Amino acid sequence: MSMKHRTVFLATSLTVVLGLGTVAALSGKLTEGRYKAIGLFSQVVSLVRSSYVEEVPLEKLEEGALNGLVSSADPQGTWVPEAYAQEFRAYQHRPLPPFGLVLAIRSSYPVVLEVLPGSAAAEAGLRPGELIERIGDQPVRARPPWRAFTALERAERQGEAVAVDVIAHDLSGKRPVRLQPGKPGDPSPQVTLREGVAVVRLPVVTQFQVARLAGLLPSPDTPVVLDLRGTALGDPEGVVEAASLLLGGEVQLPLAARGGSTKPVSASKPPTGRKVVVCVDHTTARAGEWLAFALSQRGVATVGMETFGDTGLRVPTRVADGELWVARHFLLNQEQKPILGRGLKPTTPVRPSLEGDAILEKALELARGEEKAKAA
The missing domain is CATH 3.90.226.10 (2-enoyl-CoA Hydratase; Chain A, domain 1)
Incomplete structure (x- = not known):
């Protein structure tokens, strides 16, 4: 895909997000705004790539722009690139999450929403409200949601233990934990x-x-x-x-x-x-x-x-x-x-x-x- 086509794709993705998201019905006046948005995107992308200290890869700009657009309409929504789409779908369709750990995004961090009793996450001492900074060798702060989710999905599917850097819910400190595979936890009431x-x-x-x-x-x-x-x-x-x-x-x-x-x-x-x-x-x-x-x-x-x-x-x-x-x-x-x-x-x-x-x-x-x- 050419630079021009990718830039137009970034801009027009805004229309997709607004069309499928949760915003109110759009007025006809937005048509003019769409063209303005395309022009603004083109200008910003060109300036960032040409003026930054080090050249920013187009793929990184694309990922950041798309997920910024999606999260503006749905804070927990995400755009998933083709290479990770199958893993992300597998994660979403699991009856129980990998390692018994339920995550969402808050203030640019994956946050722990739920830890199933008896799960690998529970045995590692993870608690709801804590933040995740790194999964394996991959930093997940200020990254799209799919990065954290697919990292857990891949490790669980391959039967591998995974190291996780955890920040306390009150930001008082950080600690490393290790999640063991095969322990999704007990969903019983x-x-x-x-x-x-x-x-x-x-x-x-x-x-x-x-x-x-x-x-x-x-x-x-x-x-x-x-x-x-x-x-x-x-x-x-x-x-x-x-x-x-x-x-x-x-x-x-x-x-x-x-x-x-x-x-x-x-x-x-x-x-x-x-x-x-x-x-x-x-x-x-x-x-x-x-x-x-x-x-x-x-x-x-x-x-x-x-x-x-x-x-x-x-x-x-x-x-x-x-x-x-x-x-x-x-x-x-x-x-x-x-x-x-x-x-x-x-x-x-x-x-x-x-x-x-x-x-x-x-x-x-x-x-x-x-x-x-x-x-x-």
């Missing part, structure tokens, strides 16, 4: 009793795991605290099944698309009368956010911090030299804006404490009826 309250963890929110949870729940007169911190895995069908299991009645998850269409997902079960309180924080994402949203729509109190801000369902679209992954469906907040890059605000905000678990303790108080839901 967990239920423990705390002073008359059932504390529920649901690492993977699918219909199969929800059916397993149904056999573990105590009677409906036992209140439940559903801890969705560090929960990201699952699907919409599992989410509505979980919400309906806990509360009974019909539960709907209205996943919206650009242009106003929706992808309704629903489930219905007999009423339970069970009292439910939900714990959330910045590692509650995707299926965890869908479930927190569905329960909050039924009046369930949410306790903790604002969620991660990713409720998108992404599918690939073929483009020149690769694939484009952007959200086709997503949840809308109260302002009818996509929950992408901004999270759900809890009804009872609570800051984490240095000692103990302030979020869980507040949720237990509310579940036992010791205090009305209010900001802590």
Whole structure:
């Protein structure tokens, strides 16, 4: 592909992103803006290549420009070059992530959203909220999402251990860990009793795991605290099944698309009368956010911090030299804006404490009826 054609490709990719992403319907006036964008891209690419201290490879400019365009419409979206597209699809279609480690992108770093119990990531001491700086010999800070994901996918598929440089969630230090292959972790639901309250963890929110949870729940007169911190895995069908299991009645998850269409997902079960309180924080994402949203729509109190801000369902679209992954469906907040890059605000905000678990303790108080839901 010639320099001219590649530059036009970079610019016109903006149109693809806007057309498939989550932005509002575009007005006719943007047509003129498209031509302006092409001219601006051409000028910037030429100046960067000719004026920088060292010549910047066109492939590097292409990668940075494309992923910058995609992330402006969908923060967790990505353009994947053809050479890595198959590995990225394999990663996305896994029932459990490589090494039991779920990542997303925040502030240019891959951030740990979830660590499955018993996984290689759990055994290595990784915790939700920590940042990843390097995977193997590959730096992943300020890199497109597919680089981190395909590095894990390749190592797991080849049965190789992989070294990972981890930064603490409070940026207090960095440490190396080593992930061993063959340990994806245990997705089973967990239920423990705390002073008359059932504390529920649901690492993977699918219909199969929800059916397993149904056999573990105590009677409906036992209140439940559903801890969705560090929960990201699952699907919409599992989410509505979980919400309906806990509360009974019909539960709907209205996943919206650009242009106003929706992808309704629903489930219905007999009423339970069970009292439910939900714990959330910045590692509650995707299926965890869908479930927190569905329960909050039924009046369930949410306790903790604002969620991660990713409720998108992404599918690939073929483009020149690769694939484009952007959200086709997503949840809308109260302002009818996509929950992408901004999270759900809890009804009872609570800051984490240095000692103990302030979020869980507040949720237990509310579940036992010791205090009305209010900001802590």
